[in-house]
Amino acid sequence: MQREIVTLTSDFGKQTQGIGNMEAVIYSINPEAKVIHLMHGIPAFDIFTAARTMETVYYMPVGFHVCVVDPGVGTGRKGIIVKAKRGDYFIGPDNGCLLTAPHLLGGIERAFKISNEKYMIKPVSPIFHGRHVFAPVAAHLSLGVPIEEFGEELNPKSLVNAPYEEAKVQNGKVKATVININHFGSFHLNVLHEEFDKLGLNFGDKVSISFGGKKLVVPFAGTFGELPKGEPLIMKDDYRRVEVAINMGSFVDKYPVKVGDKVTLEAV
Amino acid sequence: MQREIVTLTSDFGKQTQGIGNMEAVIYSINPEAKVIHLMHGIPAFDIFTAARTMETVYYMPVGFHVCVVDPGVGTGRKGIIVKAKRGDYFIGPDNGCLLTAPHLLGGIERAFKISNEKYMIKPVSPIFHGRHVFAPVAAHLSLGVPIEEFGEELNPKSLVNAPYEEAKVQNGKVKATVININHFGSFHLNVLHEEFDKLGLNFGDKVSISFGGKKLVVPFAGTFGELPKGEPLIMKDDYRRVEVAINMGSFVDKYPVKVGDKVTLEAV
Amino acid sequence: MQREIVTLTSDFGKQTQGIGNMEAVIYSINPEAKVIHLMHGIPAFDIFTAARTMETVYYMPVGFHVCVVDPGVGTGRKGIIVKAKRGDYFIGPDNGCLLTAPHLLGGIERAFKISNEKYMIKPVSPIFHGRHVFAPVAAHLSLGVPIEEFGEELNPKSLVNAPYEEAKVQNGKVKATVININHFGSFHLNVLHEEFDKLGLNFGDKVSISFGGKKLVVPFAGTFGELPKGEPLIMKDDYRRVEVAINMGSFVDKYPVKVGDKVTLEAV
Numbered sequence: 087m088q089r090e091i092v093t094l095t096s097d098f099g100k101q102t103q104g105i106g107n108m109e110a111v112i113y114s115i116n117p118e119a120k121v122i123h124l125m126h127g128i129p130a131f132d133i134f135t136a137a138r139t140m141e142t143v144y145y146m147p148v149g150f151h152v153c154v155v156d157p158g159v160g161t162g163r164k165g166i167i168v169k170a171k172r173g174d175y176f177i178g179p180d181n182g183c184l185l186t187a188p189h190l191l192g193g194i195e196r197a198f199k200i201s202n203e204k205y206m207i208k209p210v211s212p213i214f215h216g217r218h219v220f221a222p223v224a225a226h227l228s229l230g231v232p233i234e235e236f237g238e239e240l241n242p243k244s245l246v247n248a249p250y251e252e253a254k255v256q257n258g259k260v261k262a263t264v265i266n267i268n269h270f271g272s273f274h275l276n277v278l279h280e281e282f283d284k285l286g287l288n289f290g291d292k293v294s295i296s297f298g299g300k301k302l303v304v305p306f307a308g309t310f311g312e313l314p315k316g317e318p319l320i321m322k323d324d325y326r327r328v329e330v331a332i333n334m335g336s337f338v339d340k341y342p343v344k345v346g347d348k349v350t351l352e353a354v
Numbered sequence: 355m356q357r358e359i360v361t362l363t364s365d366f367g368k369q370t371q372g373i374g375n376m377e378a379v380i381y382s383i384n385p386e387a388k389v390i391h392l393m394h395g396i397p398a399f400d401i402f403t404a405a406r407t408m409e410t411v412y413y414m415p416v417g418f419h420v421c422v423v424d425p426g427v428g429t430g431r432k433g434i435i436v437k438a439k440r441g442d443y444f445i446g447p448d449n450g451c452l453l454t455a456p457h458l459l460g461g462i463e464r465a466f467k468i469s470n471e472k473y474m475i476k477p478v479s480p481i482f483h484g485r486h487v488f489a490p491v492a493a494h495l496s497l498g499v500p501i502e503e504f505g506e507e508l509n510p511k512s513l514v515n516a517p518y519e520e521a522k523v524q525n526g527k528v529k530a531t532v533i534n535i536n537h538f539g540s541f542h543l544n545v546l547h548e549e550f551d552k553l554g555l556n557f558g559d560k561v562s563i564s565f566g567g568k569k570l571v572v573p574f575a576g577t578f579g580e581l582p583k584g585e586p587l588i589m590k591d592d593y594r595r596v597e598v599a600i601n602m603g604s605f606v607d608k609y610p611v612k613v614g615d616k617v618t619l620e621a622v
Numbered sequence: 623m624q625r626e627i628v629t630l631t632s633d634f635g636k637q638t639q640g641i642g643n644m645e646a647v648i649y650s651i652n653p654e655a656k657v658i659h660l661m662h663g664i665p666a667f668d669i670f671t672a673a674r675t676m677e678t679v680y681y682m683p684v685g686f687h688v689c690v691v692d693p694g695v696g697t698g699r700k701g702i703i704v705k706a707k708r709g710d711y712f713i714g715p716d717n718g719c720l721l722t723a724p725h726l727l728g729g730i731e732r733a734f735k736i737s738n739e740k741y742m743i744k745p746v747s748p749i750f751h752g753r754h755v756f757a758p759v760a761a762h763l764s765l766g767v768p769i770e771e772f773g774e775e776l777n778p779k780s781l782v783n784a785p786y787e788e789a790k791v792q793n794g795k796v797k798a799t800v801i802n803i804n805h806f807g808s809f810h811l812n813v814l815h816e817e818f819d820k821l822g823l824n825f826g827d828k829v830s831i832s833f834g835g836k837k838l839v840v841p842f843a844g845t846f847g848e849l850p851k852g853e854p855l856i857m858k859d860d861y862r863r864v865e866v867a868i869n870m871g872s873f874v875d876k877y878p879v880k881v882g883d884k885v886t887l888e889a890v
Binding site (some may be wrong): 098099101102104105106107109110111113114116130131158160161207211212213214217 | 360363395413536537577578591593601
């Protein structure tokens with residue numbers, strides 16, 4: 087038994103008994119696990135935000151990461167384990183939500199279907215695989231059970247696609263996708279810091295942001311506080327992505343942007 | 355000292371300092387306890403949802419379960435410990451919220467009044483018994499202090515009634531009560547899976563659901579995903595009860611149902 | 623390594639990945655720490671509620687308390703450690719949010735600037751000092767690293783002022799400030815129980831409450847339940863302060879009061 091980190095992410099909302107149930111299941115299998123509730127406020131069934139949230143384990147020690155954003159539960163969708171080259175394991179449904187994080191952790195090393203009932207809680211509920219499949223599988227993995235034990239190996243290319251790819255700069259422009267809207271009303275794009283750097287911007291330079299027929303010109307800043315209160319800005323966020331925000335305000339309350347929307351950035 | 359599970363449930367909301375205070379109190383008495391926040395999003399003073407939430411410890415290992423949904427705090431209402439036959443202890447106010455869970459765990463074994471001040475934090479706040487009475491009592495119980503130590507034994511029949519009884523099928527109908535509305539907008543009834551089975555339904559069979567002068571006919575399904583998006587259904591939930599839901603939607607946003615309402619189910 | 627309590631408070635909302643990130647950082651440095659999420663529902667940038675929330679550690683064992691309510695992150699504002707005479711350490715931005723709690727814990731013993739990069743995660747994000755500075759500093763302090771190691775000592779008088787002082791009774795009146803509005807819609811004042819006692823009130827006595835041009839006369843009660851449902855009252859709260867509430871209702875839904883407002887109390 088090791089003091090391994092096991093994270094739980096879901097769209098259950100923090101105010102629900104399901105997450106405590108999953109935590110208890112993990113402790114009952116590995117009492118020394120450190121369960122961290124990464125985020126349970128994923129909007130219902132939102133695979134984009136789920137995928138982006140899983141990416142944030144980049145800043146954590148290597149661990150075992152469960153994601154239960156699972157609109158297909160009870161249908162034929164597979165349960166899977168994806169191992170990243172850094173050493174992390176991602177456990178959840180095969181709907182793309184587990185695939186963007188390994189991309190930031192050196193790539194996918196291996197992927198397995200979860201089919202061995204020995205590591206499930208039986209009878210398996212048709213509607214709560216988080217408690218009966220994913221949490222116990224993560225707990226057993228954290229005890230050192232080899233990944234091969236849980237089911238057959240899968241070709242990573244056979245998995246359901248991630249909800250977004252990496253946006254790339256071309257001809258001084260980047261066509262990006264909104265992958266997350268945070269608590270403060272800022273939005274985040276599928277553009278990595280190092281890709282954004284290819285626009286060749288310095289702090290204070292202007293960027294045009296086009297979305298839904300609107301165009302806004304905002305400065306590239308190091309942080310919110312460099313702008314007057316209420317002013318929009320673009321910056322590098324705290325999870326390797328690009329963020330559009332309003333200093334001490336909510337961007338999405340002012341402009342109608344939602345997860346999945348297309349946004350084009352261009353230096354001006 | 356053992357690594358016992360101590361759960362906390364309340365109507366404080368997760369975003370409040372009270373629950374961290376209770377957790378700290380437990381660690382200060384039993385540093386090896388595993389505190390799990392089961393649910394703090396009980397609607398204010400809602401004894402139905404509190405009772406239903408306590409039932410969900412059925413899927414956890416045996417533990418010590420505190421419930422602080424306590425409109426009567428500071429009045430004469432008793433603080434009590436209820437021991438279930440499975441071995442779990444329920445700690446909280448005598449308002450019925452602790453009584454439905456033991457029913458699913460083999461029945462009530464014994465009940466005690468909490469009166470021994472030795473196990474309270476003094477001076478006892480007249481408004482926050484969660485911190486000064488229930489959390490410390492749970493922590494001491496988790497250390498192995500015998501239940502007799504905390505006060506006089508009570509006849510379980512003398513306790514304030516549970517907010518709901520088990521609904522029973524009669525003449526192919528069941529008159530039930532809404533005991534919970536979840537994060538997704540589905541509602542749950544005081545009907546156990548095995549009682550529901552007495553309606554003799556197969557998947558795909560139709561059920562009429564009558565509430566508030568309305569009647570709806572919906573299919574009995576194994577899970578949400580079997581129905582088209584937006585379609586209502588009835589199914590067995592993930593905590594031994596019957597649930598009425600809309601696939602990828604909110605039932606209660608569409609129909610006016612609230613906790614405590616009466617709902618009649620009948621095969622059609 | 624000790625099983626020290628490390629608390630986390632922020633305005634991130636519980637439904638965000640940032641708090642799980644901070645928790646993981648702490649475990650990666652001190653695997654034996656007990657991380658408690660004290661409150662993450664501070665309204666965005668609200669230094670009053672942040673300061674009041676930090677006060678509530680009064681009821682916890684001595685610990686290491688991080689507060690990330692930080693509108694000035696990325697600007698020149700200092701990161702600081704404040705040690706209270708009781709033995710607690712407060713870690714966060716120099717904006718006043720850390721200063722009222724030590725006042726309730728015997729006063730400030732010492733204060734230090736955080737400047738030693740050895741105890742930060744590098745590169746330091748310009749927008750998330752919670753993860754890169756405050757959480758790791760708290761974890762290292764909890765391991766026993768001496769406060770002098772983190773940077774130069776500061777004169778406590780040089781720190782940014784607390785958002786509120788202690789209100790005092792003068793001529794049978796107290797001019798107070800609203801420092802917090804809780805989940806139930808009650809508000810709290812910067813008046814300690816012992817200061818309130820100087821009004822010489824007994825339970826049942828009437829108090830006039832003036833705010834925003836309005837005047838209300840309400841009874842002084844021991845707890846909510848002593849009043850009929852829907853009736854306003856004034857009472858001693860559960861964190862050493864004075865609270866104005868409505869029994870089983872929300873005061874602030876009925877009257878327009880917000881954090882920072884001035885309220886005058888007077889015996890009538």
